[in-house]
Amino acid sequence: MNSPLRNQIGVLALGMAAAALFTADAEPGGVELPTWDERDATRYAEPGSTILGRGLWPVEVLPHPEVLLKQLREEREALERESQTGGSLPELEELEPMVVQVPDLSIPRQLRAEEFNRDLKGEVPEGFRAAYFSAPPAGFLVDPQHLLGEQKTNDLRRFLEYHDGESRFTVYVLVFGSRQRLPDGVEMGDLHRHWFGDEPVVLLSFFLGDPKRALIEFGDRMSAEIGAETVAEVFESCVAEGLVARNAFHQMERFCIELSIRLYWVEKSNFLPVAEPGDGGLTAATRASRPISVGRAWAWIGATLGAVALLVAALLGIRIWLGRRGRTYLFPEYELVPRLSAPHSGGAHAVMYFGRRGG
Amino acid sequence: MKCPRCVEPVVLGAPQCVRCGFQLASLDEEFGDDFILLDRLTDAAHCLRANERTALEAVFDEFEKEFPQLFCAAYIGLLPELTSIRQFGFWLINHAAVAEVDISRPNEQGVFIVLDLQSRVLNVTLGYSVERFLSERDLEKCLKVARPHLFSSDYQRGLSVFMKRLSRVLRKRSRQAAKKPGRFAPPPPSPLGRPVFRKLRDHQEMGGSEETAPGHDGGPARDGTGGEGEI
Numbered sequence: 001m002n003s004p005l006r007n008q009i010g011v012l013a014l015g016m017a018a019a020a021l022f023t024a025d026a027e028p029g030g031v032e033l034p035t036w037d038e039r040d041a042t043r044y045a046e047p048g049s050t051i052l053g054r055g056l057w058p059v060e061v062l063p064h065p066e067v068l069l070k071q072l073r074e075e076r077e078a079l080e081r082e083s084q085t086g087g088s089l090p091e092l093e094e095l096e097p098m099v100v101q102v103p104d105l106s107i108p109r110q111l112r113a114e115e116f117n118r119d120l121k122g123e124v125p126e127g128f129r130a131a132y133f134s135a136p137p138a139g140f141l142v143d144p145q146h147l148l149g150e151q152k153t154n155d156l157r158r159f160l161e162y163h164d165g166e167s168r169f170t171v172y173v174l175v176f177g178s179r180q181r182l183p184d185g186v187e188m189g190d191l192h193r194h195w196f197g198d199e200p201v202v203l204l205s206f207f208l209g210d211p212k213r214a215l216i217e218f219g220d221r222m223s224a225e226i227g228a229e230t231v232a233e234v235f236e237s238c239v240a241e242g243l244v245a246r247n248a249f250h251q252m253e254r255f256c257i258e259l260s261i262r263l264y265w266v267e268k269s270n271f272l273p274v275a276e277p278g279d280g281g282l283t284a285a286t287r288a289s290r291p292i293s294v295g296r297a298w299a300w301i302g303a304t305l306g307a308v309a310l311l312v313a314a315l316l317g318i319r320i321w322l323g324r325r326g327r328t329y330l331f332p333e334y335e336l337v338p339r340l341s342a343p344h345s346g347g348a349h350a351v352m353y354f355g356r357r358g359g
Numbered sequence: 360m361k362c363p364r365c366v367e368p369v370v371l372g373a374p375q376c377v378r379c380g381f382q383l384a385s386l387d388e389e390f391g392d393d394f395i396l397l398d399r400l401t402d403a404a405h406c407l408r409a410n411e412r413t414a415l416e417a418v419f420d421e422f423e424k425e426f427p428q429l430f431c432a433a434y435i436g437l438l439p440e441l442t443s444i445r446q447f448g449f450w451l452i453n454h455a456a457v458a459e460v461d462i463s464r465p466n467e468q469g470v471f472i473v474l475d476l477q478s479r480v481l482n483v484t485l486g487y488s489v490e491r492f493l494s495e496r497d498l499e500k501c502l503k504v505a506r507p508h509l510f511s512s513d514y515q516r517g518l519s520v521f522m523k524r525l526s527r528v529l530r531k532r533s534r535q536a537a538k539k540p541g542r543f544a545p546p547p548p549s550p551l552g553r554p555v556f557r558k559l560r561d562h563q564e565m566g567g568s569e570e571t572a573p574g575h576d577g578g579p580a581r582d583g584t585g586g587e588g589e590i
Contacts, residue, residue, distance in 0.1 A: 327425075328424070328425060328426070328427050329425060329426050329529060329530050329533035329534075330426075330427065330428060330533060330537075331426075331428055331429075331488070331491075331492055331532070331533055331536055331543075332536055332540045332543070332544075333428075333488065334488075334491060334543070334544055334545050335545070336467060336487045336488070337371055337372050337487075337545055338372070338487070339360065339369055339370070339371060339372055339373055339374070340362070340363075340369060340373070340374065340375065340376065340381065340382045340383055340449075341374045341375070341382040341383045341384060342382070342383040342449065342453045343383075343453060343466075344452055344453045344465065344466035344467050344469070344486050344487065345449065345452040345453055345466065345467070345469075345471075345484055345485060345486045345487060345490075346360050346369065346487060346490070347360060347361065347362065347363040347369065347445070347449040347484065348360050348361075348484065348485040348489075348490035348493075348495075349361075349363065349445055349448055349449065349482055349483060349484040349485065349498075350482070350483050350495055350498035350499055350502055351444065351445060351480060351481070351482045351483075352480070352481045352482075352499075352502040352503075352505075352506060353478075353479060353480050354479050354480070354481060354505075354506050354509040354510050354517075355478070355479030355480075355510070356510075
């Protein structure tokens with residue numbers, strides 16, 4: 001018998017012996033039950049001294065309702081005596097259980113569009129102008145008025161950071177109140193030109209609760225490359241997406257997501273990263289009058305011509321290949337002049353050694 | 360064209376090499392004077408697997424289909440020591456009757472390949488009709504592409520590559536010949552060929568200095584060690 005099996009049998013035998021021993025002890029007298037000491041029995045026998053679990057919890061931990069009511073009565077009488085006003089406090093019997101009002105999380109009241117329409121009017125306050133317009137944005141989201149809550153700000157900032165990592169377009173968002181307007185003399189085009197030049201940066205001014213008033217600035221260079229039509233399409237698409245939501249923050253969120261998607265497709269189809277000298281300085285009117293950029297048109301023509309040339313070359317190659325595939329080659333026959341007294345070959349030959357050199 | 364024995368240029372129409380006196384009959388003693396029946400692909404060394412043999416046969420078929428006037432035959436074997444592969448190839452193309460080739464394609468229109476695994480030498484001998492369209496340089500280029508495969512003992516691959524390159528060259532020559540047939544026409548027989556040959560022979564019979572061509576009686580040692588037509 002092997003050793004492990006012997007060990008198992010030994011353990012089993014020991015266990016059976018121990019069980020038999022305990023059974024023998026318990027059988028004659030039975031199990032001795034615990035008993036209350038006198039002090040505990042007196043303490044927990046008082047009515048109202050315990051609550052919950054039929055006396056398991058002492059009154060110090062959680063007072064009995066009757067005890068609590070008594071305390072409240074005493075406190076109320078003390079307050080009445082101090083204030084000497086009397087009669088204004090409700091009767092304790094009139095107290096109703098508190099009903100927790102669950103807020104409508106989908107539409108935070110403080111962010112509703114009408115709220116902003118009512119509260120934020122006129123130009124951007126003097127104190128915030130420097131934070132908005134004095135220097136290029138330090139982050140992707142500029143909200144010095146704290147119009148968005150902290151959580152919403154973080155959410156949006158994270159999204160813009162993600163977009164920046166995925167796209168060659170960087171998006172900066174300036175958040176304003178719904179009825180606020182830009183100060184006189186401040187133009188988003190000028191800001192973009194001054195801050196970013198020809199870099200692929202999109203500067204978005206979003207007026208909370210009013211997506212239609214949003215301003216998207218691509219910059220002169222990128223506007224020229226993309227084309228006015230595409231810019232308009234991007235804007236309309238973003239506005240339409242923003243208007244789907246009722247909540248101001250959700251409007252902004254949808255607007256930004258749609259902008260990010262649109263920029264991805266713009267990048268895929270139109271983006272030309274190399275800036276050409278002398279192409280900058282186009283005005284907004286010029287941009288609007290140019291339906292399609294010259295560079296893009298030439299690129300399209302070049303690509304089309306290239307594709308056609310490739311197709312023609314491929315067809316020509318196939319034609320030649322098919323023509324030669326089953327073709328036979330003939331040679332002219334000449335009068336043979338034998339040599340070396342050989343009837344078929346005069347020994348025209350070539351020899352090649354293919355072994356190892358020197359081997 | 361060079362003499363298979365002394366590798367000296369052969370005068371067109373000369374019945375013997377003017378230098379060493381070599382002619383086809385000189386080989387009868389060594390290889391025999393009878394015609395022999397040969398398969399188009401003779402693997403006397405048994406170095407080809409069945410699938411390799413099939414693939415090589417297909418290459419030969421394709422060659423004959425593409426060039427209806429020509430054919431190709433290959434002999435793979437272990438030649439006895441001190442056998443000149445040049446002379447053997449020359450003798451073979453003039454004595455072999457290739458079984459699979461119809462009578463409309465005589466050996467003048469053949470390309471005979473001899474692969475000697477003993478000395479690891481490949482020899483290609485051309486019939487009279489083919490030599491008009493393939494220069495030694497063409498053959499050398501074709502052989503060079505086969506060398507890496509033959510060196511690694513992939514004989515089927517080596518011969519297939521050689522045949523494909525040969526076909527490419529022949530296609531080009533065929534197109535050139537169609538445009539300018541006179542380009543490949545043989546020159547008229549040299550009027551000096553026969554008299555010069557006779558003069559030389561007479562000189563030798565009269566007891567002049569008997570020239571012994573390099574490689575005579577045993578040939579130029581082994582093939583592949585000299586001669587302009589070698590690689």
